[in-house]
Amino acid sequence: MIKVVLIEDENVVLKGMAMVLKREPDVDLAGTAEDGNQGLELIYREHPDVVLTDIRMPGLSGLEMIEQAQMRFPDTVFIIFSGFCEFKYVQQAIGLGVLAYLEKPVTVSDLRGALKKAANLVDYKKNYIRMKERTQQVNRVMVEQALYDLMNQPSAMEAANMERLLEVGEYLSFSTELAVLCAGKLSWKESGVDEYRKLIHAMTFSIAGNHSLDIYTLTMEEQLYFVYFNQECQIFPFYQEISGQRQALEDQGISFYGGISSIHQGIYGLKDAFSEARSAQNYACFLEAEEIVRSEDVKYRNHIPAEITDSQYSMEFNFRLQNYSQFRKQAGAYLSYLAKAGIMPELLRNECLDLVYLVQKLSLESGGVGEDRLPVISHSEIMDLESAEEMTDWARRMTDRFLLEVEQDRNTEREHPVSVVKKYIDQHYAESITLETLADQVHMNPTYLSVLFKKEEGVAYSHYLAQVRIRQAAGLLEKGEKAKDVCRKVGYFDYRYFNKQFKKYVGMTPDTYKRTKIGLE
Known part of the structure; x- marks a missing residue:
């Protein structure tokens, strides 16, 4: 018909x-x-x-x-x-x-x-249109997946993800400009379902109007991302249009905190646009801003002196050496500085979280405390805090809770990790032994074990291993065994290297040592 x-x-x-x-x-x-x-x-x-x-x-x-x-x-x-x-x-x-x-x-x-x-x-x-629509739907799904990958995967994957995006959405490369809007902390007076649709409609169809805009909507961690590609030759007033739609939604009882990226000329600014929009939205939440916050308006006072940031390395070193009182003193001084530095909230939160995550990592690497015994780091807690003092106090409490578990574990009666490692070396010296092999025996981080071993024994684990092997080699040579056979029996697979190591610790080659011992007898 x-x-x-x-x-x-x-x-x-x-x-x-x-x-x-x-x-x-x-x-x-x-x-x-x-x-x-x-x-x-x-x-x-x-x-x-x-x-x-x-x-x-x-x-x-x-x-x-x-x-x-x-x-x-x-x-x-x-x-x-x-x-x-x-x-x-x-x-x-x-x-x-x-x-x-x-x-x-x-x-x-x-x-x-x-x-x-x-x-x-x-x-x-009609058949052609239906076929074209189906193709466009499939293509749109593929473009959205490529956008998700670009947004979520690390920067090292950016080139590969961008190449994939242009494969499925070649037309996007002709965009004259692009922008990303991040909307979070959505709220509405009614049920939420219809309001959610209204928000999507306002930020897509209403904004596009008669303009040639390609718009994609992504969801991530309770946030909505609107990705706008302008296909027209003339500049599009993204900020004004988006702000106008937000105000119209506010009048209907639909609100959200939003951040918009810079306007990028060309598709290769997309990765930065996602990051900018997310940062601007976080800042809007902190300020409880009743407007769209632009990336350009987010002015971070983020200068932290190098000697302060370098103090984290010193803190980490003291933790690995089990100098927990010194670690607690340094962490407290670091947090006191942050509280008074006047840096912007987003950066302060990140610094506090970085410190707490460092303590969590070190606690797990210590080997004795299981993950089930450690406190859970809740982002929502620090996100609900408003002042610098509240944030740094939260970080100080979390740090103390981790240290308490580690110190309690250290005070329990159990064989010291270095003793376990020495016993393993004494029994398996003839095998190939690496630092990772030893760390697995005590469920510790290899770097942490290396520092702890040297602190307790005064020498590196490799030096101790070499001493055990040479001592065993000397005993076998005294029994009259051939030097090349002894080399393999004590864990060396390169005879020249064995010769060198034996002379280093004994002062003479294996053959000379053997002749000396047998001759003396």
């Missing part, structure tokens, strides 16, 4: 053709009009599949009407008829893509033939 409208200024012809059309089983005559202006209104109202129209009519001519109608409905099929068989009309009709040109008087067979061709073309266009 095809939807048809008929436009003809001669009333007799109009009624006759309308009668024929009403009898056609696969035709739905949606309306008629008697001049070009009425015809254009009819087309706009009914959005027909096929338009049958005369050329010469009062007001707009048939060709003028077609030209305007095609601007809104490019897929509509047009059939024209006229009693004036002039070449210039045919030329114009061909230029407008008219399907058929019928001369008056129009016969029923000519009309049916033209309608049959029109029906076939309408079916083809």
Whole structure:
């Protein structure tokens, strides 16, 4: 069934053709009009599949009407008829893509033939449109996945993710500018479902309007990201439009804290745009800003002297050496500095979290405390805090809780990790032993174990291992075994290196040592 409208200024012809059309089983005559202006209104109202129209009519001519109608409905099929068989009309009709040109008087067979061709073309266009829409839907899903990867994966993956994005969304490379809006802490007066749809609609369809914008909506950690690609040559007022839509939503009882990135020229600024929008949104939450915060407006006082940041290395070193009182003193001084430094809230939160995560990592690496015994780090707790003093106090409490567990574990009666490692070396010296192998025996971080071993024994684990091997080698040589056989039995696989090590610790080569011992006996 095809939807048809008929436009003809001669009333007799109009009624006759309308009668024929009403009898056609696969035709739905949606309306008629008697001049070009009425015809254009009819087309706009009914959005027909096929338009049958005369050329010469009062007001707009048939060709003028077609030209305007095609601007809104490019897929509509047009059939024209006229009693004036002039070449210039045919030329114009061909230029407008008219399907058929019928001369008056129009016969029923000519009309049916033209309608049959029109029906076939309408079916083809509808199938093509459906296929195109399905392809676009699949393509859109692939673009959204590529955007997720670009947003979430580390910077080292940026080049690969950008290449994948351009493979599935090549048209995005033609964007003249882009921006990202991050919306978080959504709230509404009603149920939330319809309001959520209203928010999406406002930040996509309402903003786009008649502009050529490609817009993608992503969700991540209770935040909405709107990614805008401007395909027009002229600059788009992103901030003004988005702020206007936010205010309109606020009037409807729908609110959120939003941050917008800088306007980037070209797609390769997309990774930075995600980060900027997220930071601006976090800052908007902290300020409880009733406006969209721009990335450019986020002025961080983030200068922390190098000697202060370097103190973290000293703190880490003292923790590994189990100097917990010194660690606690340094951590307290560091937090006191942060509380008085006047840095922006976002940076202060990050510094406090960094310290707490450092203590968590060191506690796990200590080997004795299981993850189930350590306190849980709650981001929501520090996000709810407003002042610098509250944030640093939170970090101080969390640090003390971790230290308490580690100190309690150290005071329990259990074999010291260094003793376990020495026993393992004494029993497995003939095998290939690495620092990682030893760390696995005591469930500790290799670096931590290395520092602890040297502190307790005064030498590195490798030195201790070499001493055990050379001592065992000397005993075997005294029994008269060949030096090359002894080399393998004590864990060395390179005889020249064994020779070098033996001479380093004993003062002579294995063969000389053997001759000396046997000769003396």
